[in-house]
Amino acid sequence: MAHGSGGLMSQQLIDEIFKSAWNNELMEMLDSAILNITAGRLAMSTDSFVITPLFFPGGDIGKLSICGTVNDLVACGAKPLYMSTAFIIEEGFPLSDLRKIADSMAATAQEVGVKLVTGDTKVVEKGSADGIFINTTGIGIIPEGIDYRPQRVNPGDKIIVTGYVGDHGLAILAQREGLSFTTPALSDCTPLYQLGEMTDKYGQAIKCMRDPTRGGLATVLNEIAKQAGVGIRVKESSIPVSEVIRAACDMLGMDPLYMANEGKMVMFAAAEKADEILADLRKLSPTINAAIIGEVCTEPTGMVLIETELGADRILGMLEGEHVPRIC
Amino acid sequence: MSEISDYRQQLLQAIQTEKATVSLMEVCGTHTMAIAKSGIRELLPPNIKLLSGPGCPVCVTSQGDIDAVIEMARQKDIVLVTFGDMMRVPGTYSSLQEERSQGADVRIAYSPLDALRVARENTDKEVVFLGIGFETTAPAIAITLEQARSEGLSNFSVFSLHKVVPPALELIFSDPNINVDGLICPGHVSVVIGVEPYEILAHKYKKPCVITGFETMDILEGIFMLLKQIKQGDAQAEIQYRRVVKREGNLVARQSIEKVFKPVEARWRGLGVIPDSGLALREEYESMDARLKFNIPDMEEMPIKGCACGEVLTGKINPPDCLLFGRACTPLNPVGPCMVSHEGSCAAYYRYTPAKGRG
Amino acid sequence: MCLGVPAKVIELMANDVARVDVNGNQTEISVRLTPEVKINEYVLVHAGFAMEIIDESIALETMQYLEELLQYE
Numbered sequence: 001m002a003h004g005s006g007g008l009m010s011q012q013l014i015d016e017i018f019k020s021a022w023n024n025e026l027m028e029m030l031d032s033a034i035l036n037i038t039a040g041r042l043a044m045s046t047d048s049f050v051i052t053p054l055f056f057p058g059g060d061i062g063k064l065s066i067c068g069t070v071n072d073l074v075a076c077g078a079k080p081l082y083m084s085t086a087f088i089i090e091e092g093f094p095l096s097d098l099r100k101i102a103d104s105m106a107a108t109a110q111e112v113g114v115k116l117v118t119g120d121t122k123v124v125e126k127g128s129a130d131g132i133f134i135n136t137t138g139i140g141i142i143p144e145g146i147d148y149r150p151q152r153v154n155p156g157d158k159i160i161v162t163g164y165v166g167d168h169g170l171a172i173l174a175q176r177e178g179l180s181f182t183t184p185a186l187s188d189c190t191p192l193y194q195l196g197e198m199t200d201k202y203g204q205a206i207k208c209m210r211d212p213t214r215g216g217l218a219t220v221l222n223e224i225a226k227q228a229g230v231g232i233r234v235k236e237s238s239i240p241v242s243e244v245i246r247a248a249c250d251m252l253g254m255d256p257l258y259m260a261n262e263g264k265m266v267m268f269a270a271a272e273k274a275d276e277i278l279a280d281l282r283k284l285s286p287t288i289n290a291a292i293i294g295e296v297c298t299e300p301t302g303m304v305l306i307e308t309e310l311g312a313d314r315i316l317g318m319l320e321g322e323h324v325p326r327i328c
Numbered sequence: 329m330s331e332i333s334d335y336r337q338q339l340l341q342a343i344q345t346e347k348a349t350v351s352l353m354e355v356c357g358t359h360t361m362a363i364a365k366s367g368i369r370e371l372l373p374p375n376i377k378l379l380s381g382p383g384c385p386v387c388v389t390s391q392g393d394i395d396a397v398i399e400m401a402r403q404k405d406i407v408l409v410t411f412g413d414m415m416r417v418p419g420t421y422s423s424l425q426e427e428r429s430q431g432a433d434v435r436i437a438y439s440p441l442d443a444l445r446v447a448r449e450n451t452d453k454e455v456v457f458l459g460i461g462f463e464t465t466a467p468a469i470a471i472t473l474e475q476a477r478s479e480g481l482s483n484f485s486v487f488s489l490h491k492v493v494p495p496a497l498e499l500i501f502s503d504p505n506i507n508v509d510g511l512i513c514p515g516h517v518s519v520v521i522g523v524e525p526y527e528i529l530a531h532k533y534k535k536p537c538v539i540t541g542f543e544t545m546d547i548l549e550g551i552f553m554l555l556k557q558i559k560q561g562d563a564q565a566e567i568q569y570r571r572v573v574k575r576e577g578n579l580v581a582r583q584s585i586e587k588v589f590k591p592v593e594a595r596w597r598g599l600g601v602i603p604d605s606g607l608a609l610r611e612e613y614e615s616m617d618a619r620l621k622f623n624i625p626d627m628e629e630m631p632i633k634g635c636a637c638g639e640v641l642t643g644k645i646n647p648p649d650c651l652l653f654g655r656a657c658t659p660l661n662p663v664g665p666c667m668v669s670h671e672g673s674c675a676a677y678y679r680y681t682p683a684k685g686r687g
Numbered sequence: 688m689c690l691g692v693p694a695k696v697i698e699l700m701a702n703d704v705a706r707v708d709v710n711g712n713q714t715e716i717s718v719r720l721t722p723e724v725k726i727n728e729y730v731l732v733h734a735g736f737a738m739e740i741i742d743e744s745i746a747l748e749t750m751q752y753l754e755e756l757l758q759y760e
Contacts (some may be wrong), residue, residue, distance in 0.1 A: 121515040184711040249712035250692050251732075252438075253412070253670070305682060309544060310336060312367020342759040411734075439735025441717065461734075468734040471719050519731060520738045522727045545749070552752060571746040572731050572739050581720045581738065
């Protein structure tokens, strides 16, 4: 295992692939990056990406690794500035795939305007990683006066979801072996840096944002309800789900409200500004299908209710147990 | 689709005007789930009661049978292929999920044909498919067994826990402790068996039976049709789900069951042993009968203390009446199958019913 | 008891296998239990098998109690 041991070969890997894929302006590949940042509150987020398959309809692990951390920063109101990238690579991993992943990361970082400033690669023996694992850590500055956290959520606030839910989870599930099932569904993997415009314009009117990744929309709503100590009520008919995803979930026995999303945000906003925020969201391409799905209440504390087509309320709970495909 | 929406509201209004006290049994676990998810239960007037029924194949599998399945999974060089529902069902000491985490080769499939593929690809292993389900699912397993036989696959077998529904309904109707005024009959079982078994029951026990679909509108129509019959003193078998269920059912499907399976007595959780209610492989298919092939013994029934699944499955109590409900027994830590099965009544109540559903 | 989904038959293949489509999602199922099925017909799918052909004309006759319900208003 010559790579990653600090010797010539690991430097070679980095030089050949990453440096050539990543613009010199973006990346200096020092052990430590020296950054000049303006004074203020620094947001920092880290995430590791272990997804399989590595290449999926709508994206790849590289794009995902940038989007995931960018979106976490955006969710706390920060403008993403710099990111580090660490790779754990299985011996024998095709260099052409590594190149594709590096290119994908560069393209996404370029679009967002975030700089990849430092990184690390390690090579491990075959079987110790699923091809490649990626960690990205990002930092950004939170503008003055911006404070996004569940504790700011109050009864009366409206809840917005920025587009169709369930797409990423379903697109990935369909790639799994043993499923004779094809879908036109694509992962919604998207960096939501444009939401910075909402942060700038609406400031305090936005109380909290969170991206509904693992566990989906229902999980995020439950988490916020508990953390904020409020009740949440949403309307089933208001939640945007595409016909393709709805049908696919029916076929596979899954529920789109619990499927992962990688290009969506759940926003809690002051009622008087909600319609305006919605209108602005609908002008941006990644959030064109945004919708107000419900509101925050005083009760039932820590729980989420969903109003069915018939007009009755039922619980939208946390996902219990493994999300296995079912038949009956 | 506001026309449908209005129609649903009109059906609901009509149902809400009903003053008589009526108990309807939702036979099928899928109906229980659909009813809970749609909120119909919340909107019915208190005089109309919906009782759970024994139509959840995972829920009515006896404790002994579950233990036998787990015993099967433990055997070396066996690949157990099952529908997802069975993974977390608690046996007396373990579950398939637990066994898998301990190294057992247990795989999930959508179709029994997937298990055939596993057998073809793993000739050094014995592949056992866990056959659970009623008449909707049995034909699929029957066809799969025929296919395996024609291919001469010697490493494939089926562990049959299949059951058929009408004998259980007969028992429910004839039990003096169960008070049911009408049956919401399972839509997809009926696709196979048609209307005749219900005509016999309706005639014998003077209770209306309506074969109902699973959309909210279907269920409201089904309830409406039952209430209408009860008011008029009728006792007919009707089909609400006409777009899929034919009066004669699916003959090809029934013939495939006939060819491969024979009726045997079977133990149902909550109902006890019912003659001719289970399906076992016929002699010609003995070499693919996993029970015989692997000498799986009949396991002793060891019901779990406090678990009232049996009473829930026969409509004698509602899930929140069980002392373990929401306390010792939750979907995350289930004691009995009714809480863990995706079509289990307890799971439906716990998951969807506000306030009332929580212990 | 059973997860059944209506799917459109778009291709009939060898060995009683058909390709079906539900809003763009596709899978292959066995049509052994519905041997008379034709392309463009809808079937009810369960456990990888077509269980029955859906009668479209009946499917379109929704709201069969509309008139009768008027008396409850």
